[in-house]
Amino acid sequence: MGDLAGITIQILNGITFAMFLYLIAAGLSIVFGVIDIVNFAHGSFYMLGAFIAYSLVHLLNFNGDFYVTLMLAPIAVGIVGIIMEVFLLRPIYKAPHFLQLLLTYGVVLIVQDVIMFFWSGHGEFVKSVPPPKILAGSINIFGHPFPTYYLFTIICGIILATLIWWFLEKSKWGSLIRAAASQKEMLNALGVNVKLLYTMVFALGAFLGGLGGVLAAPVRAAYPGMGMEVIVECFIVVVLGGLGSVRGAFVAALIIGQLEVFGIEFLEEFSMVFIYLLMIGVLLYKPSGLFGKKVGQY
Amino acid sequence: MGNSKTLKIFAAVIFTIAIIILPHFAGEYYTTLAIKVYIMALLACSFNLLLGYTGILSFGQAAYYGIGAYTCALVLKGAVPNIWLGLLAAMVASGIIAFLFGSLCLRLTEAGHTVYFAMLTLAFGQIVYTVAFKWDSVTGGDNGMAGIPAPNIDLGFMTLHLENVYHFYFFAIVIIAVALAILYLLVHSSFGATLQAIRENHERAKFMGQNIRTFQVISFTVAGIFCGLAGGIFVAVEKFVSPELVYWSKSAEIIMVSILGGIYTFVGPLVGAAVMLLIEDYLSSYTSYWSVFLGSVLIIFVLFMPDGIVGQLQQLKQRYSKTRIDTSLCRSDE
Numbered sequence: 001m002g003d004l005a006g007i008t009i010q011i012l013n014g015i016t017f018a019m020f021l022y023l024i025a026a027g028l029s030i031v032f033g034v035i036d037i038v039n040f041a042h043g044s045f046y047m048l049g050a051f052i053a054y055s056l057v058h059l060l061n062f063n064g065d066f067y068v069t070l071m072l073a074p075i076a077v078g079i080v081g082i083i084m085e086v087f088l089l090r091p092i093y094k095a096p097h098f099l100q101l102l103l104t105y106g107v108v109l110i111v112q113d114v115i116m117f118f119w120s121g122h123g124e125f126v127k128s129v130p131p132p133k134i135l136a137g138s139i140n141i142f143g144h145p146f147p148t149y150y151l152f153t154i155i156c157g158i159i160l161a162t163l164i165w166w167f168l169e170k171s172k173w174g175s176l177i178r179a180a181a182s183q184k185e186m187l188n189a190l191g192v193n194v195k196l197l198y199t200m201v202f203a204l205g206a207f208l209g210g211l212g213g214v215l216a217a218p219v220r221a222a223y224p225g226m227g228m229e230v231i232v233e234c235f236i237v238v239v240l241g242g243l244g245s246v247r248g249a250f251v252a253a254l255i256i257g258q259l260e261v262f263g264i265e266f267l268e269e270f271s272m273v274f275i276y277l278l279m280i281g282v283l284l285y286k287p288s289g290l291f292g293k294k295v296g297q298y
Numbered sequence: 299m300g301n302s303k304t305l306k307i308f309a310a311v312i313f314t315i316a317i318i319i320l321p322h323f324a325g326e327y328y329t330t331l332a333i334k335v336y337i338m339a340l341l342a343c344s345f346n347l348l349l350g351y352t353g354i355l356s357f358g359q360a361a362y363y364g365i366g367a368y369t370c371a372l373v374l375k376g377a378v379p380n381i382w383l384g385l386l387a388a389m390v391a392s393g394i395i396a397f398l399f400g401s402l403c404l405r406l407t408e409a410g411h412t413v414y415f416a417m418l419t420l421a422f423g424q425i426v427y428t429v430a431f432k433w434d435s436v437t438g439g440d441n442g443m444a445g446i447p448a449p450n451i452d453l454g455f456m457t458l459h460l461e462n463v464y465h466f467y468f469f470a471i472v473i474i475a476v477a478l479a480i481l482y483l484l485v486h487s488s489f490g491a492t493l494q495a496i497r498e499n500h501e502r503a504k505f506m507g508q509n510i511r512t513f514q515v516i517s518f519t520v521a522g523i524f525c526g527l528a529g530g531i532f533v534a535v536e537k538f539v540s541p542e543l544v545y546w547s548k549s550a551e552i553i554m555v556s557i558l559g560g561i562y563t564f565v566g567p568l569v570g571a572a573v574m575l576l577i578e579d580y581l582s583s584y585t586s587y588w589s590v591f592l593g594s595v596l597i598i599f600v601l602f603m604p605d606g607i608v609g610q611l612q613q614l615k616q617r618y619s620k621t622r623i624d625t626s627l628c629r630s631d632e
Binding site for chain 1 (some may be wrong): 349357384402403405412413416417418420421422424425428429432451462469546547550553554586587588589590592593594596597600604624
């Protein structure tokens, strides 16, 4: 550390970490912005993604099939999301917020045990998912080794961020989703099937959460409890970026990624405290976050 | 009417006697479990002062529980291992921090979104967790603190040996009963009425000349104090404290217990605590997959019985009495 090359590596590490955070937080943020539900189970989607990836990797024997896994696992998680939205969330859209929070927490508990049951029955809790062979090595950056898979993650993250941006801002579905976030009744009156739209939005959120899980699995492995850990970090990103703002989540994830990497250098163990304080500060003085709309609009 | 009042008093007396003689029939294990139920009851009841009576959702009550627990542990392991001092310190520490946090952060509830305040409390809870987890030299870090002594109490006519679960049981029920009585009096005072007015309608309460923020801060501080007390009692009975106590899932558990029992009544959270811990104890002796049941129970309650066990029972009772006397329909809640 200290020299320029070392710092570059640290910055890249931070960006890698930020990409995971962004993918998970983007789903959480879209769901909050449109459906107005704070979904604690979003961390469970991330965890499911990682574990399903683990199983698929071992099923498919993993010779260049990681890309298949990368698609299949998030789709599976998306389907779980659809089931959850249709059967559990639909009946309580008009209920008070704390009941909605609690319901999603119930899902957290259930998913936690389902994962323990199917994947960790033999006392082996941490499942490592090897990256595909082509991405397993490392490349040289200013004479320092940097894992190829990290680079792959960064590229994936940027591509996905662009796709999500394009989807929300430019596509027809995106404009409907943005309309649903601000004027639900109007959309209903125009004959749009808002119910279906909500289901699709929730499925998209779950899909992104699962995708984050799959991408993170080779780096962070899959273990029960990873969902509970990540959800709090995601809340920070979403709050910092502005509740409901996907663009804000991207910027916030980059900030948090750098803070985590460099915070450990300077503040050692207490870097997380600093990040929580940052979140509290933002909520207190600019509740709408970096890119959020005015408070009370949702 | 008079008849039902005598019945109530009779039931209360029976209930009190049952609680007092319980350790005679229950073994050491179930006596300890009963103490844990009472601790959870105190936690849920003080949390409900916030959600049920003041209408603010805190997702970080575990922070005050943990602060109380660690403070009491430090006192008991310190130079003057006195349980009264430990509990007092626990209450003071949690109370001060709850007051500071409340006066800083409660402004957000006025913006109208409960979620913002919930996020703030969650973040603060995680700060306390991180400090407990990382500050090795004081909190013992990941391993926590073990072997916390439970000193004896000289009552003049007898000595309570707190190492003994049965002795501890009586110590705990007296303290928790006093705490619950204070909470009961509080919510049934004019202070409690104002809190409920704020919960029902911010604007109206403001126009009536009430300083909403002050009431909310007081409510938050009181809840913090009693959570701290619960933490202190927990440490004294468990003789062990670890960061797990402060993790955000603990805060969620407190909310769960309250809603399971019913948040719009005083006894709801108490019933919830008993039901939840007993289910948990029962299931965990049969299977390690009990949280899937817990989650399902939670979801069923949210979907079908959002008023909780006690709320549901009250509705049944009302429906029953409605069929007998139609005039009771005049009463309209919400």
